[in-house]
Structures are given as C-alpha cells and as structure tokens.
Amino acid sequence: MSKRALGVLAGLALALPVRGEGPGTTAVPILQVPLSARAAGMGTSFTAVADDASALYYNPAGLARLGARELAFTFNSGAGGETSLQNLAYAGPTPFSGLSGHGYSGAAASLLYSRSGIIEVNRLNPDGSLASSQSLSAGSDLVLTGAYAERVAMSPIESGNATYQVDHFVGVSGKYVRSTILTYSASAFAADFGYLVNSPESGWSFGASALNFGRKIRYVDEDEPLPSTLRGGFAWRGGTPAEHSVLASLDGDYLLIEEQWHANAGLEYFWEKLYGARLGYQFHRDEAGLTMGLGLRWQGRLMLDYAWALGQVLSSSHRVTMTYRFGGASKAQRARERRPFIESVPERVQPRDIEQRRPRVVEPPARPREVPRERVQGVPGWIY
Numbered sequence: 001m002s003k004r005a006l007g008v009l010a011g012l013a014l015a016l017p018v019r020g021e022g023p024g025t026t027a028v029p030i031l032q033v034p035l036s037a038r039a040a041g042m043g044t045s046f047t048a049v050a051d052d053a054s055a056l057y058y059n060p061a062g063l064a065r066l067g068a069r070e071l072a073f074t075f076n077s078g079a080g081g082e083t084s085l086q087n088l089a090y091a092g093p094t095p096f097s098g099l100s101g102h103g104y105s106g107a108a109a110s111l112l113y114s115r116s117g118i119i120e121v122n123r124l125n126p127d128g129s130l131a132s133s134q135s136l137s138a139g140s141d142l143v144l145t146g147a148y149a150e151r152v153a154m155s156p157i158e159s160g161n162a163t164y165q166v167d168h169f170v171g172v173s174g175k176y177v178r179s180t181i182l183t184y185s186a187s188a189f190a191a192d193f194g195y196l197v198n199s200p201e202s203g204w205s206f207g208a209s210a211l212n213f214g215r216k217i218r219y220v221d222e223d224e225p226l227p228s229t230l231r232g233g234f235a236w237r238g239g240t241p242a243e244h245s246v247l248a249s250l251d252g253d254y255l256l257i258e259e260q261w262h263a264n265a266g267l268e269y270f271w272e273k274l275y276g277a278r279l280g281y282q283f284h285r286d287e288a289g290l291t292m293g294l295g296l297r298w299q300g301r302l303m304l305d306y307a308w309a310l311g312q313v314l315s316s317s318h319r320v321t322m323t324y325r326f327g328g329a330s331k332a333q334r335a336r337e338r339r340p341f342i343e344s345v346p347e348r349v350q351p352r353d354i355e356q357r358r359p360r361v362v363e364p365p366a367r368p369r370e371v372p373r374e375r376v377q378g379v380p381g382w383i384y
Contacts, residue, residue: 026257027217027224028179028188030114030141034309035074035087037321041293041307042266043280045251048207048235049266050196053091053323056108056147058231059209060171061194063106064149066093068328074321085114093329098150103335104169105150112143121182139181147173149194162201169196175212177226181219190214190226208232228256233264245270264289273297278307301325 036054039046046054050062053070069092076085091108098105116138123131149171157164173192178185194209209231216223233251247268254261263283270276274297282289293307303323 025224026227026255027186027219028141028143028177028226030085030112030143031177031190031212032227032229032255033076033085033114034319035076035085035112036072037074037293037305037307037319038268038278038295040309040319041278041280041291041295041305042247042249042268043251043264043282043289043291045233045235045249045264045266045280047209047231047233047251048196048205049247049249050194050207053089053108054321055149055171055194056089056091056110056145056173057211059194059196059207060108060147060173060192061149061169061196061207061209063091063108063147063171064093064098064104064151064169065196065198066091066106067331067334068092068325070323070325072321072323074319076317076319083115083117085112087112092327093334095333097337098152100150100152101337102151102154103337104167105148106171107149108145108147108173110143110145112141112145114141116140119182139179141180142178143175145173145175147171147192157199164199164201166197166199169198170194171196177217179217179219184219186217186219188214188217188226203237205235205237206233207235225257227258230254230256241273243272245273260284266291268295270295270297273300 034040034044035057036046036052038052039049039054039058042049044058046058048059050059051065053066053072055062055065070090072087072089072091074085074087074089076087077083087110089108089110092106094105094107096105097103119138121134123133125131149169151167152170153168155166155168157166171192171194175190175192176187177190178187190212191214192209192211193213194207196205196207198205211229211231212226213228214226216225218224231251231253233249235247235249237245237247239246247266249266251264251266252261253264262285264280265283266278266280268276268278276295276297278291278293278295280291280293282291289310291307291309293305295306296304301324303321303325305321305323307319309317309319
C-alpha cells in the first residue's frame with residue numbers, strides 16, 4: 001500500500017472516530033448524522049411524519065405536503081465543541097400540478113457543511129527528534145442537495161358511514177458530496193427516493209425511503225461506499241389542533257453496508273400551536289438513545305426548535321433549528337389538478353356565401369284592399 005494511502009487511512013482514523021460496527025464500513029458519516037432539531041428530538045422517528053423542510057433528509061416524498069415556503073437553519077455542536085455542523089435548507093410548494101397532474105407538488109434545496117476539528121501532525125528526523133509540527137484540519141464535508149415531490153394518486157376508502165381520502169406521494173432527491181480528509185479530497189453523487197401515504201381524516205400515515213444510494217467515493221486509490229440506508233415507519237396525529245396536538249411515530253432503519261438495524265420511537269405534543277415538547281428513544285444501539293426537545297412557534301411564521309441527544313454519532317450533542325415560514329398556499333391551490341388535454345379542436349367552418357346561408361324570411365301575404373261600397377241610387381230616404 002502506498003504512503004499516500006497510508007496517510008489517508010490514518011487521517012480517516014483520526015478525523016472520523018465513529019465508524020460502522022458491522023461487517024462493512026462506510027465513508028462520509030455526516031450523511032448519517034440526524035438533521036433538524038425537531039426530528040432529532042423525536043428520536044429521528046420521522047420517515048412517516050415528513051411534513052416540514054427536514055423531510056429532505058428522511059423522506060423526500062413528504063415535501064409535497066408543505067403548505068408554505070420554509071427557510072430553515074440548523075446548527076449542531078458536539079465532541080467538546082471540536083466538531084460542528086451547519087445546515088441551510090429551503091422547501092415549499094410549487095405552482096405546478098405535477099407530472100402526474102394530481103396537484104400537491106413541492107421542491108427543496110439544501111447546503112450542509114461539517115467540520116471535524118483540528119489535529120497536530122508531527123514530523124520526525126531520522127534520529128527520532130522532532131523535525132516540525134503542524135496543525136491541520138482533520139476533515140470537512142460539503143453536501144449539496146436538491147429534491148422534488150408530488151402526489152401521484154388518490155384512493156378514497158369507505159369504512160362504515162365514513163369515507164377516508166388516502167393520498168399517495170413520491171419524491172426523489174439528488175446530492176453532491178465533497179469530503180476532505182487532511183489534505184486529500186474526494187467527491188461523489190448520490191440519490192434518495194421516498195414514498196408516503198397519508199389519510200388526513202384518520203390521522204394515519206406510512207412512509208418508506210431509500211437514502212444515499214450512489215457510487216463509491218475515492219480517496220486517492222481507496223474506494224469506500226456511501227452509507228446507503230433503508231427507512232420505514234408509521235405515524236399518527238390526533239387531538240384538537242387549536243388547543244392540543246399529539247403526534248406519535250414508530251420508525252426503523254437498516255444500514256446496508258454495516259448490516260445493522262435500529263428502531264426509533266418519537267412523541268410530540270403542542271399546546272395551542274405555541275409551545276411544544278418532544279421525547280424520543282433509539283433502540284438497538286450500544287449507547288443510550290434517549291432524545292428530548294422543545295419547540296416554540298410565533299404567529300405560525302417563526303419557529304425555534306431545540307434537541308438534546310445522548311449517544312449520537314457526534315457524542316452528546318445539542319441541536320438548534322430556526323425556521324421562517326412564508327408565502328403560504330391555500331389547500332385549493334395545492335390540490336389543483338391538471339385539466340384534461342384536448343389534442344385538437346375542430347375549426348369553425350366559415351360559410352363561403354353568407355348571404356346564401358342566411359335564413360329566408362317569409363313575409364306574410366298582403367291583405368286584400370277593401371273596396372268601398374257604392375251607395376244605391378234610388379228614392380231618397382227623406383220620403384219615408
């Protein structure tokens with residue numbers, strides 16, 4: 001193995017202390033770090049929830065459900081402040097009825113940047129004495145993502161005297177990943193796919209997604225796969241939204257390369273759409289997977305979410321997400337379906353001779369002219 005490859009492997013060991021524990025290992029672990037303080041507070045049990053900008057990271061199909069445009073910024077710090085993560089995301093509905101023509105379409109874009117801290121690199125002389133010492137960045141990652149989703153079908157279901165509308169959504173996203181380890185850089189492309197079915201009347205939803213599928217990323221002459229992940233879960237929303245809103249979810253994910261599976265459960269409660277509390281737990285992990293979070297809403301536009309997670313990829317960490325919501329679209333606008341397409345319209349036939357095609361007006365026959373009666377000449381009347 002070349003010295004450059006050895007240097008890369010050493011950099012990987014220093015810059016990425018947490019790797020897969022199963023049969024295989026993957027590169028760019030930032031793709032596995034839970035994003036969005038709201039989702040993290042619910043134990044990342046978000047595949048079937050996916051109703052805000054963070055759907056971009058858990059299930060892109062949920063982007064079609066957004067009723068307003070959102071601009072969200074997430075900051076995450078961990079491992080004693082030596083590592084950090086910043087994420088800026090935009091998501092919102094589009095004015096199009098979608099490729100399938102069933103309305104409810106949405107799009108999103110995201111910029112994710114992470115830093116792995118600073119390490120000291122010492123170079124020695126042949127006699128073992130210190131030749132030089134240099135501080136280098138342990139590594140950083142940049143991920144650019146774009147996504148699109150829409151409603152593809154509707155299937156009403158009758159149960160007793162009630163009818164439930166069931167909406168089917170699909171979404172896809174593409175991402176560009178650039179990773180730096182010490183002085184070495186590598187890049188790759190990946191894609192995400194999502195499916196979500198939701199029944200607004202019953203409050204139930206189901207979601208499934210396939211994340212980070214793409215070619216391996218190459219550091220010099222070493223190829224490593226991306227952390228391809230399969231997710232699936234259920235969610236239920238209930239309560240009286242004006243006063244008490246309850247959201248419960250159960251989720252699971254499977255890492256294909258590491259051959260590991262995890263289970264996640266989350267709970268969210270909001271009072272009068274202003275103050276929220278969250279609790280979550282991640283099962284089948286070596287460390288405790290307890291998560292907690294808080295949420296504040298102001299006039300439905302400004303949102304502040306906080307989450308604390310124990311035993312996550314970046315150790316005990318704190319996440320803060322600030323969201324600004326604007327440009328809401330009505331339900332009628334989002335549900336607008338495409339009008340049927342008419343291939344051709346028969347041209348209107350123009351009569352060549354307008355005078356000939358005018359209806360003939362039949363005039364009534366002329367009344368006979370009265371002939372005045374002649375007075376009878378005879379004996380004058382005064383005689384009688």
